[in-house]
Amino acid sequence: MNKSDSKLDGRPGSKPDDKSNGALSLPKPPGNPPESASRKREGGAGGSRGTGGPGGLAGFWPRLASLTRKEIRQLLRDPGSLAIGIGLPLVLILIFGFGLSLDVRNAPVAVVLEDPSPMAVDVIAGLELSPYISPVVVISMHDTERLMLERKVDAIVRVPSDFSRNLAAGDARLQVLVHGTEASRALIIRSYLNLALSQWTQRQAERGRMAEPAAAAASRTGMVVPVERMWFNAANTSTWYLVPGLIVLIMTLVGAFLTAMVMAREWERGTLEALFVSPVRPNEILLAKIIPYFLMGMLGLGMCLVAAQFLFEVPMYGSLLILLGSSMLYLLVALGIGLLISSVTRNQFLASQVALLSSFMPALMLSGFMFDLRNVPVVIQWIGKALPATYFMELIRTLYLAGNVWPLIFKNCAILATYAISLLALARLVTRKRLD
Amino acid sequence: MLDFLRRIASLCRKELLAIFKDPANRVILIVPSLVESFLFGYAATYDLTNVPYALLDQSGGIHAAELVARLDGSGVFHRAATLRTQKEIADVIDAGKALVVVQIGQRFEQQLNEGGMAPVQLILDARNSNTAGSAAAYIGGIIEGYNATLQSGAAPPLPQITVESRAWYNPNLETRWNLLPGLIASLSMIQTLMLSALSVARERENGTFDQLLVTPFSPMEVMIGKAIPSIMIGLTQSTIVMMVALFWFRIPMAGSLVTLYTGLTLFTVASVGLGLSISAVSANMQQAMLYTFMLIMPLILLSGLATPVRNMPEFLQIATLINPLRFAIDLVQRVYLEGVGLLTVIHDLIPLLIISAITLPLAAWLFRHRLL
Numbered sequence: 157m158n159k160s161d162s163k164l165d166g167r168p169g170s171k172p173d174d175k176s177n178g179a180l181s182l183p184k185p186p187g188n189p190p191e192s193a194s195r196k197r198e199g200g201a202g203g204s205r206g207t208g209g210p211g212g213l214a215g216f217w218p219r220l221a222s223l224t225r226k227e228i229r230q231l232l233r234d235p236g237s238l239a240i241g242i243g244l245p246l247v248l249i250l251i252f253g254f255g256l257s258l259d260v261r262n263a264p265v266a267v268v269l270e271d272p273s274p275m276a277v278d279v280i281a282g283l284e285l286s287p288y289i290s291p292v293v294v295i296s297m298h299d300t301e302r303l304m305l306e307r308k309v310d311a312i313v314r315v316p317s318d319f320s321r322n323l324a325a326g327d328a329r330l331q332v333l334v335h336g337t338e339a340s341r342a343l344i345i346r347s348y349l350n351l352a353l354s355q356w357t358q359r360q361a362e363r364g365r366m367a368e369p370a371a372a373a374a375s376r377t378g379m380v381v382p383v384e385r386m387w388f389n390a391a392n393t394s395t396w397y398l399v400p401g402l403i404v405l406i407m408t409l410v411g412a413f414l415t416a417m418v419m420a421r422e423w424e425r426g427t428l429e430a431l432f433v434s435p436v437r438p439n440e441i442l443l444a445k446i447i448p449y450f451l452m453g454m455l456g457l458g459m460c461l462v463a464a465q466f467l468f469e470v471p472m473y474g475s476l477l478i479l480l481g482s483s484m485l486y487l488l489v490a491l492g493i494g495l496l497i498s499s500v501t502r503n504q505f506l507a508s509q510v511a512l513l514s515s516f517m518p519a520l521m522l523s524g525f526m527f528d529l530r531n532v533p534v535v536i537q538w539i540g541k542a543l544p545a546t547y548f549m550e551l552i553r554t555l556y557l558a559g560n561v562w563p564l565i566f567k568n569c570a571i572l573a574t575y576a577i578s579l580l581a582l583a584r585l586v587t588r589k590r591l592d
Numbered sequence: 593m594l595d596f597l598r599r600i601a602s603l604c605r606k607e608l609l610a611i612f613k614d615p616a617n618r619v620i621l622i623v624p625s626l627v628e629s630f631l632f633g634y635a636a637t638y639d640l641t642n643v644p645y646a647l648l649d650q651s652g653g654i655h656a657a658e659l660v661a662r663l664d665g666s667g668v669f670h671r672a673a674t675l676r677t678q679k680e681i682a683d684v685i686d687a688g689k690a691l692v693v694v695q696i697g698q699r700f701e702q703q704l705n706e707g708g709m710a711p712v713q714l715i716l717d718a719r720n721s722n723t724a725g726s727a728a729a730y731i732g733g734i735i736e737g738y739n740a741t742l743q744s745g746a747a748p749p750l751p752q753i754t755v756e757s758r759a760w761y762n763p764n765l766e767t768r769w770n771l772l773p774g775l776i777a778s779l780s781m782i783q784t785l786m787l788s789a790l791s792v793a794r795e796r797e798n799g800t801f802d803q804l805l806v807t808p809f810s811p812m813e814v815m816i817g818k819a820i821p822s823i824m825i826g827l828t829q830s831t832i833v834m835m836v837a838l839f840w841f842r843i844p845m846a847g848s849l850v851t852l853y854t855g856l857t858l859f860t861v862a863s864v865g866l867g868l869s870i871s872a873v874s875a876n877m878q879q880a881m882l883y884t885f886m887l888i889m890p891l892i893l894l895s896g897l898a899t900p901v902r903n904m905p906e907f908l909q910i911a912t913l914i915n916p917l918r919f920a921i922d923l924v925q926r927v928y929l930e931g932v933g934l935l936t937v938i939h940d941l942i943p944l945l946i947i948s949a950i951t952l953p954l955a956a957w958l959f960r961h962r963l964l
Contacts, residue, residue: 236878236879237882239882240885240886244889247886248889248893251889251894252893254904254905254908256898256903256904257904260903304760305932329755330756331757331758332756333757333760334758334759334760335759335760335761336762336765336929337762337929338770339638339766339769339770340722340767340899341900341902341903342759342765343639344729346757346765347733348729349755349757350732350736350755354755357739357743379704379709379710379743380655380659380704380711380735380739380742381709381711381712382711382712382731382732383711384728387685387716387717396721397718397721417882421878503616504877504878505617505790505877506616508881509620509624509786513624521635521636524720526898527636527637528722530641530642530723531641532634536635539631553719554688557718561686
């Protein structure tokens with residue numbers, strides 16, 4: 157409803173400007189009473205500023221202003237768009253911040269102690285110390301296998317009955333069985349188990365060294381001990397890398413998905429053609445479309461920043477200004493993709509599917525958000541490196557967790573700017589062609 | 593009864609015609625699930641394959657060289673840089689040139705020869721804490737192996753423990769093996785939800801839904817006629833993804849196809865019920881699409897596809913109990929990888945039944961409700 161209203165009152169003010177100088181538009185009697193009065197005043201103001209200049213430019217600002225006002229109203233009165241633009245980001249923040257975690261804590265592990273000797277118990281004691289594992293001692297292997305089938309435990313550590321005898325002889329075997337269905341979790345649990353069990357050898361070596369006379373100790377070769385230091389994420393929690401990455405997802409959602417869908421609806425319903433026959437220029441239509449969604453994207457960014465800061469307490473080492481600047485760049489890229497998709501498909505359903513497949517899913521799966529690009533096959537790496545989201549992801553994680561790494565900032569911002577300019581130019585090109 | 597079936601059949605035919613007449617639909621129903629299953633099959637991996645590391649060897653001794661040779665020979669780590677001073681560490685890590693810097697101190701040889709503990713510093717770029725953790729564990733394993741060789745040469749041999757680990761159902765612990773069975777359920781859900789949500793909304797927008805309701809069909813029949821084509825398409829898509837998993841990625845199927853399809857059919861019915869309910873409450877296509885999208889995101893994220901449900905906090909684990917996808921993924925993974933029978937996954941089937949029993953009558957009721 158409001159769409160046609162604002163279109164109607166958008167026209168009388170700007171039409172005369174287009175044909176001649178704005179000054180001429182003043183005496184022209186306004187057709188529609190109160191609504192268009194303000195519009196006309198604006199048109200006049202713009203015109204007087206531009207007297208002598210080319211006629212088209214004269215009405216640019218008032219036309220843009222009224223178009224933008226129309227678009228913002230349209231956005232605010234559409235509950236569906238608001239839900240995607242504001243509701244969904246909120247849900248995503250909460251789910252990603254609280255719900256998704258790759259960290260393993262207190263994984264239930266069954267220990268089958270077929271050899272209850274003190275030495276075996278000593279070896280197993282290493283498991284108790286690990287914060288990642290909570291061991292449960294079970295006697296029979298049969299029961300344990302049932303626990304594993306029911307997924308009550310994630311792994312089984314089996315100490316065979318001849319364990320201490322073999323250990324005294326110098327070489328003992330321990331069996332570790334992990335439930336492999338959730339591969340990532342299983343991998344982590346396995347490495348924690350291996351670590352906890354092997355530490356016994358180290359403890360033993362240390363004890364032996366203390367007991368031994370110095371001469372004997374000197375003849376022995378020492379041990380290599382790895383000392384880990386996790387830079388940028390000392391707590392080793394996945395929240396710290398998921399929450400900053402979420403900014404990328406939300407901007408893609410608002411910029412590409414929502415914009416593509418809403419624009420495609422206008423194409424489908426023909427309301428965009430109605431705009432085209434009015435004196436507004438394609439440039440102005442595109443700009444007026446971009447502005448509200450840009451603002452909405454920035455709102456999403458704001459929500460992410462606040463949540464990261466106060467809810468999840470992710471530290472930020474880089475500069476906030478650079479973060480804001482690069483986010484704006486990426487938002488323009490996403491908007492360019494959205495506008496392009498909508499102009500090419502001109503169909504809501506198709507546009508939403510294409511936007512989902514070409515922007516949102518890749519941003520989720522191929523940008524390094526969840527899966528590290530270093531581990532994927534070369535072809536997938538190429539696809540990942542062709543995506544603007546990958547560069548923004550890298551940039552935002554660096555800004556959050558590492559700080560201002562200037563070479564990386566310059567490189568990635570340059571790439572994003574190139575994408576933004578070319579995508580928006582392309583969107584503009586496609587829109588004009590269809591107009592003629 | 594025969595009459596009833598004939599009416600349903602003609603409704604289904606009409607619905608399928610409406611779907612497949614649109615060339616865009618034909619593409620969108622087949623291509624995405626194919627592309628996505630290939631893409632995710634290759635991209636979604638937590639396994640380390642190629643980790644750039646930088647070496648700062650301040651000892652220059654023989655033991656250090658041996659240890660580094662093992663690292664280089666692992667096939668996973670490749671040396672991106674060789675550093676000379678400690679100051680360079682920050683540069684390579686910051687710029688992302690190396691995921692890990694291995695620093696071997698000046699006294700390394702001496703400490704080893706004296707029989708003491710010789711620390712090796714691992715400085716990891718934990719911007720992606722998951723990769724960093726795996727890399728640290730991997731290097732830890734290599735060092736462990738090296739220690740064992742060192743000790744075996746010692747005069748009175750120290751007791752050694754060999755840990756033999758084996759993984760059930762997924763011997764090499766490949767992420768792909770649990771992801772692709774998960775995709776069998778989730779990719780088809782995205783499309784069936786979207787399709788069934790749009791089916792009524794489209795007719796409503798075009799005004800043909802009222803025409804449908806003035807025909808002698810009862811709302812229940814209309815709903816069944818809408819549901820069956822969506823279920824068929826959903827099952828077809830599951831089959832496509834399963835084929836990719838089975839024949840392209842060669843993930844062996846341990847369970848029976850009958851069990852798998854029983855579970856999948858039940859799941860598809862549940863998601864179509866969900867889609868039709870959305871459809872019934874939305875006034876036009878755009879609303880239906882938005883609602884579906886709003887729903888799909890949490891459903892997928894909280895299903896255990898990307899991260900295990902058991903890693904989630906308690907209250908979210910409870911929330912996942914109304915998520916049909918959570919049960920479907922558990923079911924497909926267990927049947928596909930573990931080869932369990934229907935009775936073992938009964939705890940997955942019952943919730944799916946309950947969800948279908950609520951959503952389908954609800955959708956039918958909502959159809960009628962709208963008309964009044």
